[in-house]
Amino acid sequence: MSSEETTTYTRGIGVNRGQFLLQTVQVFFVGLIIGMERNVLPAMSHRFGVDSHAFLFLASFVISFGLVKGALNFVAGGLSDRIGRRRVLFLGWLAGIPIPLMIFFAPNWWWIIGANVFLGVNQAFTWTMTVTSQIDLADNHQRGLAVGINEAVGYIAVGLAGLATGYLAVVYGPRWTLLAFGLVVIALALLLLLGIQDTIHWVRAEHAQRQPSAETTKTASQVSTWATFLHVSFRDATYRALCQGGVANKIADTLVWVLFPVFFRFHGLSVVQIGWITGVYAMVWGLGQFGTGHLADRIGRRPPILAGFALLAAGLAGTALVGRFTAWIATAAVMGLGMALLYPNLIAAMSDVAPPLERGRILGTYRYWRDTGYAIGGLVLGVVAQWSDKILPAIWFTAGIVAFSGLWIALSVQETHPRTHAASTGVSG
Numbered sequence: 001m002s003s004e005e006t007t008t009y010t011r012g013i014g015v016n017r018g019q020f021l022l023q024t025v026q027v028f029f030v031g032l033i034i035g036m037e038r039n040v041l042p043a044m045s046h047r048f049g050v051d052s053h054a055f056l057f058l059a060s061f062v063i064s065f066g067l068v069k070g071a072l073n074f075v076a077g078g079l080s081d082r083i084g085r086r087r088v089l090f091l092g093w094l095a096g097i098p099i100p101l102m103i104f105f106a107p108n109w110w111w112i113i114g115a116n117v118f119l120g121v122n123q124a125f126t127w128t129m130t131v132t133s134q135i136d137l138a139d140n141h142q143r144g145l146a147v148g149i150n151e152a153v154g155y156i157a158v159g160l161a162g163l164a165t166g167y168l169a170v171v172y173g174p175r176w177t178l179l180a181f182g183l184v185v186i187a188l189a190l191l192l193l194l195g196i197q198d199t200i201h202w203v204r205a206e207h208a209q210r211q212p213s214a215e216t217t218k219t220a221s222q223v224s225t226w227a228t229f230l231h232v233s234f235r236d237a238t239y240r241a242l243c244q245g246g247v248a249n250k251i252a253d254t255l256v257w258v259l260f261p262v263f264f265r266f267h268g269l270s271v272v273q274i275g276w277i278t279g280v281y282a283m284v285w286g287l288g289q290f291g292t293g294h295l296a297d298r299i300g301r302r303p304p305i306l307a308g309f310a311l312l313a314a315g316l317a318g319t320a321l322v323g324r325f326t327a328w329i330a331t332a333a334v335m336g337l338g339m340a341l342l343y344p345n346l347i348a349a350m351s352d353v354a355p356p357l358e359r360g361r362i363l364g365t366y367r368y369w370r371d372t373g374y375a376i377g378g379l380v381l382g383v384v385a386q387w388s389d390k391i392l393p394a395i396w397f398t399a400g401i402v403a404f405s406g407l408w409i410a411l412s413v414q415e416t417h418p419r420t421h422a423a424s425t426g427v428s429g
Helices: 003-008 017-035 055-083 085-096 098-105 109-137 140-172 174-195 200-209 214-222 225-235 237-266 271-299 302-321 325-353 356-388 392-412 419-425
Strands: none
Touching: 017 109, 017 140, 017 174, 055 085, 055 109, 055 225, 055 237, 055 356, 085 098, 085 109, 085 174, 098 109, 098 174, 109 140, 109 200, 109 356, 140 174, 140 271, 140 325, 200 356, 225 237, 225 356, 237 271, 237 302, 237 325, 237 356, 237 392, 271 302, 271 325, 302 325, 302 392, 325 356, 356 392
16 A cells, blocks of 8 residues: 555544544444334234244244344454455345345244344444444544444434334334335435445555554465454453453343343333333443443543443343333433443454454454354343243343353453553544
8 A cells, every 4th residue: 555545544533524424324224223123023023923921932033133143243354354344334235125024024923033134134244344444444542432433323223213113113013114114224324325435445554554564464364264263252361251241241132122022011011111111221322332432442441341241230130120110211221321331342442452454353253252142142041031931030140141241351351442541642533
């Protein structure tokens, strides 16, 4: 890469505000797609032939989603390093088109499972590419802020979509609501994609600015995807601990997605009330990330990550202990705050220690484990609920997993973004 090209692709959120904003709007659309079914489908699963106590069968649609999304997160990272971020983003939106159509025509729950296979492809390619692209555009000391903005906007959209489709489904029914909502969002996202540049150019400029030796560059390019996967997943203690933390928080999110709507319906709450509980959780999670990513840029990643795991476990325990709508709103907010603290900073910590030319593969591996947590959570929590014929044991089980995961990180992960570095760089660009 020439010196002129290196200067052209200067990193920094301010310098690249136009492209950064387009990626932010993209992730808002991504959040709307996954959020549109999180309240409606579990709460109205009986309309698709699911028995009220068939917890494992109910969870199967999230298991299919998690398996596909986890695997393709891994594929997306390496693929984007080879063909660029923008092309992978485009493929993700194409994969989203069958989702609302399959839900609309579904004669049974197996079609919903199939639709969520496409949802897994869509979310793996689109969300992975938006967060990776925003990290590419940001300067080193802005990574927490970039991830925080990405995840904030995405999960605000998740909450808004769950709440909006809950109201609309009561009036128009779940099928027509999800059909119209999904197709409009995908059309808008594809239209917006026309203005997006591929951020792989910024990655190459960053690599060139570090003035690596030819031998180092060759070595990075020759490291196989499988070797990266093994190193990140099992061999490096820091990567390994952060990956298991990703799994744990997705198990908790699976509980909210699959079993919370049924749990609250058993307690007599309406679809709209359930939408408020799950919506508050997602929107506090989302809004909080506007500050928590930037906070970690200033004070380091460990404090917010560990505080987040503690609050998430406390919110889960509180949900099991209380029994009123207003109290569940409060515990949902605590859980959302916990997620806001830990979620963007786990991936920011991974980014801190990932070499630029391997960032796509390393983040893809992390996101593989994190989102495979949906499949693990769906299977494990479905079995726990099915075995006990109750949802309450699954809530307590999840609280224990989250608490253990936070302890693992506390014992295994050193600070990846030291406070002295954060204080000396500030925020600019």
